[in-house]
Amino acid sequence: MAPPAGQIRPGRYLAIFALIVAALYALVFFTGDGKPYPKLGIDLQGGTRVTLTARTLDGQPPTTESLNQARQIIETRVNGMGVSGSEVTRDGNNLVITVPGEGSEEAKQLGQTAELNFRKVVNMVPAQAPPAGTAPQAATQQPGDQEREIEEAKRTRQSTDPAVQMQALQALDCAADDPLRGNDDPKLPLVACDREGQYKYVLEPVFLEGREISNAQAVPPSPQDPGWKVSLDFKSEGAKVWADFTSANVGQQAAFVLDSEVVSAPTIQRALLGGNAQITGQFNQQSATDLADILKYGSLPLAFDQSEAETVSATLGVASLEAGLLAGGIGLLLVAVYCLLYYRLLGILTILSLALSGVVVYGVLVLLGRWIGFTLDLAGVAGFIIAIGITADSFIVFFERLKDEIREGRTFRSAVPRAWTRARRTILSADTVSFLAAAVLYVLAVGQVKGFAFTLGMSTVLDLVVVFLVTHPLVALASKNKFLSKPSVSGLGAVQRLGNQNRAARKAAVTTAKEA
């Protein structure tokens, strides 16, 4: 039996909502790690966040390609720190490094581009294919293991004892991940592979740092000089060191070592006194440009400025989280009290709807953290708190319409369907505007705004779900219940009295009009 037009079957809507909640929490508890906790930002759990802004020489926005490349390189460095839960994300022209927990301050150095050093080559051997059966290093490592590995690598590969060096050279597997990456001590010798994994080197301590390079560029072939090459300019201090070194080591190889990897190891053909050098070899345009970029920027295809760097202690993080929850709690409580005083029964429905809305929001939050890596930060918490008002407002729009209808002389029961059809339109359009604002903010804004906009937008959407599937059906149910629709319970007494008066007035008016 279909309900009359404008009426709904409240039970059906509530059942759909219950199904949604059940499905949501089934996903929360039975997929992924099954832990019902959202992913927290470092400002709520402690850790380090660094925002790096790409800087280009010509002021043009950097290409997506080079940003992604930089992101990958920095990510490798971050993973080298061995802190689980670290990540590097792209945000517009920025890269954001987040490393949770204590001891994460190293992350501030990761965006630096000058991990390039010059070392003299002592010995060079071709790298053999890795011995069969060597298991690749496990992807998930405990932080402690990582540290031990670095210590171990330092002990063998940075030893000053030639015998140990030879052993290390033999044992070095160029196909495996290098625990020493970027962690080598410049004052000690180093045993390292080249980037392609074709040669292994024994190198002397660093004699010149990469930051002494003032410029590097790829030089196209010319008639006198066929083949691409890379031209290199040094700053004054570096030029002096370079001149001394090349004078003393003609015929020897100098290795450009980047993050503990040999990028290039050209042979010095003559003393270079002008603070300038040219590297020739089997270059094509691509490889020459790549090498020039590496020499100029370190391994990153772009230079980055550190726009924002923050280390939050776990104590402060927890305090912020507690403050956020407290603020939310106070907010909810105030809203609940106000609604109860003002709307009585409808107030209870509001509180119930808000609570259910909170349940849905929390579930979605956990799942989003799991699926798209959404992290809840302080700004996001603020977004939720501010969204309480927007969520509650949908109910208010509905209730005020209800009062309008009752004021016109309708009963609570007959007012509900009419009020709903009208309120629904208003709620939809008003929520559209809110959502629009949040979406624009999310897409265009940088930094922590994103979390704020995301939670605000998400709350707006979920608000619609709750209003449609819970609040309206509950009000419809209440209007059909004798006890609940008593004026003293529903809190609509004053309006109802006015409505009755109006009804009487209308009857009288009609009578008068007929008389006239």
Added chain:
Amino acid sequence: MKVTTPGTEGARHESVFHRLYVGTGAFDIVGKRARWYVALGLLVLVCLGSIGFKGFNLGIDFEGGTKLQMPAVGAQGPIETDEVQEAFREAVGHPAETVQVVGSGDSQSIQIRTETLTPDQVAAVKQELFTQLQPLDAQGQPNQQVISDSAVSGTWGGEITQQALIALGVFLVLVTVFLAFYFEKWMAVAALIALLHDVVVTAGLYSLIGFEVTPSTVIGLLTILGFSLYDTVVVFDKVKENTRGLLGLTRRTYPEAANLAVNQTLMRSINTSVIALLPVAGLLVVGAGLLGVGMLRDLALVQAIGMLAGVVSSVLLATPLLVDLKMREPKYREHAAKVQQRRERAQAKAAGEDVPEEAPTKQAVTAGAGSARRPSRPSGKAGRPSGKRRR
């Protein structure tokens, strides 16, 4: 004849709150629009003047600098700001810009602000602070990790602001399209003017009072726009409903219908603002009171100011503006004249018949005519019953 106006009489004698609650429409907001224009115009002028001459109190994110924060309790008891300043000087060689105690209770902490330090300097300061002052962690143990630091480059705040301005532009365009599509032309215009009012007033109050502007503030300002429009949308929705088919009847003029709409949504506007402001107040109390500084406080403050401005403008500015804009169209002016004519005729007729108990002139003067005269049929079904009545 005695029963014609019970609703009105009842409402007239009730308290302001009761009139608000039942929404009988006894406040003449549209009729007195000139005074709102003057008041809000003055406010906007003051705000613009302050922005122009006084400017803003920009936070650390716009100048660049380093901030360090640590608990205010050490192994030797509460930590004094002098001690912190001393330790800082020993580590870096010069004093910090400011050292202050922020927050309260367990969350109380000491905040140091200085020009940008290198990572090595930050490490040195942290080491020095730890050795000298032994700040305690949550377990009551001295721990160097409890010292937080944040560094911001001088261009970061600017970049955030630039992005926010781009976002503002895009948002305004999208919203204009949405409003023009959903409402009518003049409604979109009025809503946008009200929106600009909110932005200017909020920014102006920040400038006037000298609150610190941080990127969080700039962001907050953008969300206010959403809220302000939201409020206006709800009011205009009612105006739209009340004025449907208005021109075909001579029951009430456009200004009267609009005033009725404002009154009917007035309680909702107030409720909405109160309910939206309550959580923000919670945020403000906790953010400013407990933590002392930071994003929560900044966001809450700008929201609180902006929401108040938004509600004021959607009630006192948006609808009156809409009425003025509408009345520029001849058909609405002609319609208003027709309504007036009919009323005069009815009045003359009533006067000719007997002594009018209803005293229509008095009512028309007191409160936006239509609304006060006919509270019995406030919403929705404009016209139909009155058509019946005239027969």
